[in-house]
Amino acid sequence: MKIGNTHTVGEIAAFLGCTVVGNPDQLVTGINEIHRVEPGDLVFVDHPKYYDKALNSAATTILIDAEVQCPEGKSLIVSQSPFDDYNRLTKKFHPYRPQMTMTGENCIIADSAHLSPNCFIGQDVEIGENVIIHPGAYIGDGTIIEENVIIGPNVVIGHYAFYYKRKPTGYDRMHSCGYVHIEKNVEIGALCTIDAGVSAITRIGEGTKIDNHVHIGHDTVIGKDCLLAAGVGLAGCVNVGERVTLWGQVGCASDITIGDQAIVLAQSGIAKSLEGGKTYFGSPCTEVKQAYREMAALRRLPGMLDQMK
Amino acid sequence: MKIGNTHTVGEIAAFLGCTVVGNPDQLVTGINEIHRVEPGDLVFVDHPKYYDKALNSAATTILIDAEVQCPEGKSLIVSQSPFDDYNRLTKKFHPYRPQMTMTGENCIIADSAHLSPNCFIGQDVEIGENVIIHPGAYIGDGTIIEENVIIGPNVVIGHYAFYYKRKPTGYDRMHSCGYVHIEKNVEIGALCTIDAGVSAITRIGEGTKIDNHVHIGHDTVIGKDCLLAAGVGLAGCVNVGERVTLWGQVGCASDITIGDQAIVLAQSGIAKSLEGGKTYFGSPCTEVKQAYREMAALRRLPGMLDQMK
Amino acid sequence: MKIGNTHTVGEIAAFLGCTVVGNPDQLVTGINEIHRVEPGDLVFVDHPKYYDKALNSAATTILIDAEVQCPEGKSLIVSQSPFDDYNRLTKKFHPYRPQMTMTGENCIIADSAHLSPNCFIGQDVEIGENVIIHPGAYIGDGTIIEENVIIGPNVVIGHYAFYYKRKPTGYDRMHSCGYVHIEKNVEIGALCTIDAGVSAITRIGEGTKIDNHVHIGHDTVIGKDCLLAAGVGLAGCVNVGERVTLWGQVGCASDITIGDQAIVLAQSGIAKSLEGGKTYFGSPCTEVKQAYREMAALRRLPGMLDQMK
Numbered sequence: 001m002k003i004g005n006t007h008t009v010g011e012i013a014a015f016l017g018c019t020v021v022g023n024p025d026q027l028v029t030g031i032n033e034i035h036r037v038e039p040g041d042l043v044f045v046d047h048p049k050y051y052d053k054a055l056n057s058a059a060t061t062i063l064i065d066a067e068v069q070c071p072e073g074k075s076l077i078v079s080q081s082p083f084d085d086y087n088r089l090t091k092k093f094h095p096y097r098p099q100m101t102m103t104g105e106n107c108i109i110a111d112s113a114h115l116s117p118n119c120f121i122g123q124d125v126e127i128g129e130n131v132i133i134h135p136g137a138y139i140g141d142g143t144i145i146e147e148n149v150i151i152g153p154n155v156v157i158g159h160y161a162f163y164y165k166r167k168p169t170g171y172d173r174m175h176s177c178g179y180v181h182i183e184k185n186v187e188i189g190a191l192c193t194i195d196a197g198v199s200a201i202t203r204i205g206e207g208t209k210i211d212n213h214v215h216i217g218h219d220t221v222i223g224k225d226c227l228l229a230a231g232v233g234l235a236g237c238v239n240v241g242e243r244v245t246l247w248g249q250v251g252c253a254s255d256i257t258i259g260d261q262a263i264v265l266a267q268s269g270i271a272k273s274l275e276g277g278k279t280y281f282g283s284p285c286t287e288v289k290q291a292y293r294e295m296a297a298l299r300r301l302p303g304m305l306d307q308m309k
Numbered sequence: 310m311k312i313g314n315t316h317t318v319g320e321i322a323a324f325l326g327c328t329v330v331g332n333p334d335q336l337v338t339g340i341n342e343i344h345r346v347e348p349g350d351l352v353f354v355d356h357p358k359y360y361d362k363a364l365n366s367a368a369t370t371i372l373i374d375a376e377v378q379c380p381e382g383k384s385l386i387v388s389q390s391p392f393d394d395y396n397r398l399t400k401k402f403h404p405y406r407p408q409m410t411m412t413g414e415n416c417i418i419a420d421s422a423h424l425s426p427n428c429f430i431g432q433d434v435e436i437g438e439n440v441i442i443h444p445g446a447y448i449g450d451g452t453i454i455e456e457n458v459i460i461g462p463n464v465v466i467g468h469y470a471f472y473y474k475r476k477p478t479g480y481d482r483m484h485s486c487g488y489v490h491i492e493k494n495v496e497i498g499a500l501c502t503i504d505a506g507v508s509a510i511t512r513i514g515e516g517t518k519i520d521n522h523v524h525i526g527h528d529t530v531i532g533k534d535c536l537l538a539a540g541v542g543l544a545g546c547v548n549v550g551e552r553v554t555l556w557g558q559v560g561c562a563s564d565i566t567i568g569d570q571a572i573v574l575a576q577s578g579i580a581k582s583l584e585g586g587k588t589y590f591g592s593p594c595t596e597v598k599q600a601y602r603e604m605a606a607l608r609r610l611p612g613m614l615d616q617m618k
Numbered sequence: 619m620k621i622g623n624t625h626t627v628g629e630i631a632a633f634l635g636c637t638v639v640g641n642p643d644q645l646v647t648g649i650n651e652i653h654r655v656e657p658g659d660l661v662f663v664d665h666p667k668y669y670d671k672a673l674n675s676a677a678t679t680i681l682i683d684a685e686v687q688c689p690e691g692k693s694l695i696v697s698q699s700p701f702d703d704y705n706r707l708t709k710k711f712h713p714y715r716p717q718m719t720m721t722g723e724n725c726i727i728a729d730s731a732h733l734s735p736n737c738f739i740g741q742d743v744e745i746g747e748n749v750i751i752h753p754g755a756y757i758g759d760g761t762i763i764e765e766n767v768i769i770g771p772n773v774v775i776g777h778y779a780f781y782y783k784r785k786p787t788g789y790d791r792m793h794s795c796g797y798v799h800i801e802k803n804v805e806i807g808a809l810c811t812i813d814a815g816v817s818a819i820t821r822i823g824e825g826t827k828i829d830n831h832v833h834i835g836h837d838t839v840i841g842k843d844c845l846l847a848a849g850v851g852l853a854g855c856v857n858v859g860e861r862v863t864l865w866g867q868v869g870c871a872s873d874i875t876i877g878d879q880a881i882v883l884a885q886s887g888i889a890k891s892l893e894g895g896k897t898y899f900g901s902p903c904t905e906v907k908q909a910y911r912e913m914a915a916l917r918r919l920p921g922m923l924d925q926m927k
Binding site: 114116117118132134135136152153154185190191207211212213225227229230233237247249265267283298301302305 | 782813833835851871897914915
Binding site: 154156195253269293 | 407421426427441443444445461462463492496499500516518520522534538539540557558575592607608610611614
């Protein structure tokens with residue numbers, strides 16, 4: 001999430017009641033979660049295991065629970081509870097705004113777009129030329145939909161991310177302040193969900209076609225001209241290349257990269273990153289040749305064991 | 310389903326045109342399916358295989374298709390078709406009530422609850438303080454939603470159970486007369502379904518967080534602070550303990566118990582009850598160590614078979 | 619799709635700017651995709667691999683990209699781009715008609731049917747006696763729903779097929795002109811999708827019961843008295859017999875036939891046609907005995923490998 005060019009490290013630390021290590025006059029221009037940080041961003045970290053990753057990330061300001069050495073040109077905001085303070089910040093800059101009407105304020109909707117009856121359109125939504133949104137669809141705050149996109153009936157775009165921190169008192173949800181960007185010529189079937197980015201953008205690349213009952217988690221980025229069959233589920237922070245094909249009921253863990261033109265056969269589970277240009281099968285999946293060799297060998301195994309008796 | 314303290318075994322047998330074995334003046338205070346019976350309840354049984362289970366259950370009155378020996382302190386109602394007569398009873402005490410308005414009668418909704426536009430609220434629904442119900446959600450008759458619960462867009466809570474009896478003429482549905490109870494601080498993602506209890510309660514424990522596209526069957530009871538990732542499907546009558554984690558696309562058969570703090574990895578299938586405190590994988594799943602050992606062995610098998618040639 | 623008895627091969631070729639081989643006065647009475655053609659139909663083919671199948675199909679007119687030998691009694695329409703010209707035809711005879719109202723024109727709805735608030739009913743829809751359509755359901759153009767059918771909340775019936783042709787410029791969608799026919803006594807749970815036929819009919823047989831989150835692809839035909847549990851996904855052009863049972867999260871590839879009374883256990887994947895009367899398990903599935911033998915053998919494998927060291 002970008003927050004403009006007027007907020008300094010010192011001001012934000014004061015709002016949070018935290019101390020600064022480094023330059024308090026440095027600007028904080030955005031707030032992002034570690035997977036999607038850019039220069040100018042504030043990021044949070046609350047476990048020594050991830051200190052180095054956060055300190056060496058693109059982020060300029062690090063909200064951290066220890067007074068560690070501050071890298072050159074960066075600043076630390078030292079907090080007793082970085083997760084909670086991060087949530088306070090995102091809620092301050094992007095509060096939850098309950099909406100009583102079917103179309104929210106501050107939307108830009110092209111004249112040629114067809115919004116069916118019974119659609120819910122959030123606030124600050126942009127909808128391009130010739131877009132069709134079918135009945136019952138939910139389009140959350142800040143969603144950008146480029147031209148010629150089709151959104152199927154009862155689809156849910158831009159609901160908050162499933163991102164929780166376990167605490168002794170139960171799970172605490174990271175407040176989502178990101179949104180969804182759907183590029184032109186994308187078509188999305190019925191009853192799909194595409195979650196908002198936690199603090200960045202969930203993006204569906206130009207020309208990608210998505211079947212029914214597909215789930216796409218927060219901050220996942222899908223390239224151009226991909227094909228996702230019915231029942232596919234992608235967790236958060238997945239990076240899918242271009243012209244990737246995922247067949248029915250494929251599942252993918254978070255923080256995975258899938259290379260261009262990879263094909264993943266039905267019901268496979270993707271547990272680690274996949275090179276492009278290859279075909280995969282299994283749960284967890286391997287290259288299809290390997291998977292088929294194992295299946296053929298397993299088919300022979302019971303007979304062999306009988307013989308060995 | 311509780312039916313008050315005014316109905317006797319004799320009256321109910323007369324309504325059904327059935328005979329009584331035992332005390333006709335005994336009260337029937339509830340009607341329940343075998344998995345969820347309590348003292349005072351009437352239960353039905355229509356196969357000798359299950360006679361003992363029904364007769365020895367907590368139920369006080371047994372609707373049965375044979376004049377068997379009646380346990381001390383209980384009564385039998387002898388019917389030629391217990392399933393049909395049971396359905397006649399539940400329909401009498403809890404008839405289907407078509408609703409023409411978006412909010413039903415006799416609801417208790419807290420002032421601080423935010424009901425988005427386009428929500429359907431059934432009859433006799435209770436909604437607590439600070440609850441947020443997102444657009445397009447369906448909240449069925451009798452649902453209880455405690456404080457601070459969030460229900461995602463287009464979610465369906467309290468639709469009837471998928472519970473059918475095969476007959477020569479086709480499938481006949483057990484009429485649902487139960488409901489859903491969602492405890493405080495539960496959060497439910499978009500496009501989830503939580504079915505009504507057949508005759509008892511489908512319950513989601515305090516603080517449990519549920520991702521998108523999750524299905525929870527009738528009479529399933531989930532404990533506190535569980536985490537259910539996207540695409541999880543639980544059949545009916547499942548008992549999930551506390552702090553259980555089910556990752557994406559996990560499926561679970563009916564009548565299973567999952568112990569506290571169990572973790573089930575993505576795409577696993579749960580075919581029998583699981584001890585708590587352990588991690589499981591596979592379809593059907595085993596403890597993860599065992600599953601990984603098998604996967605590693607299988608990976609070596611094709612090469613071994615080649616060598617043996 | 620049927621288009622009446624007034625259109626000749628010559629007229630259609632002229633509309634498309636194509637040449638005719640054979641009899642230009644022959645009638646074209648329908649337009650169908652290869653899986654569902656009938657006499658009188660026009661079909662398209664654009665790859666030499668499938669020429670014979672198309673030429674020898676029941677179709678009377680073949681829209682083709684080469685001037686091949688024309689079978690006796692048939693006609694060819696020779697096109698440089700059969701897919702595009704086929705789409706032009708289906709769009710001409712069955713254009714997309716955006717709808718601004720919650721109930722479309724030209725519907726026939728029985729007085730005893732209960733349409734809940736918040737349902738979207740397309741154009742040319744027929745709804746029989748005692749049908750119940752729950753809130754938020756979407757019923758697409760041309761859907762036929764026979765008596766006593768129940769459609770669950772937020773279900774989507776008759777959305778367009780997921781059927782794309784890959785071109786150098788991206789994916790191009792085959793325009794759907796078919797519809798869905800739901801026979802009497804069918805019950806469909808919450809949040810299901812049943813796609814329209816591409817050019818023919820997606821059909822759900824009498825008495826079939828469907829749980830929540832089920833996906834049924836275009837042109838799939840399901841027989842009488844089947845049971846589909848939650849999360850089942852069937853691709854397009856699947857033929858399911860009578861009294862078939864598919865348990866939770868089963869997936870099925872396109873163009874598969876499943877015989878009468880087959881049972882497929884939970885999470886199985888159906889990759890080729892299945893004989894009736896048998897039980898199957900696995901992904902891809904085999905007969906359950908074989909699947910269990912393999913599982914048992916695999917369970918012993920790690921120990922055996924340890925011994926062999």
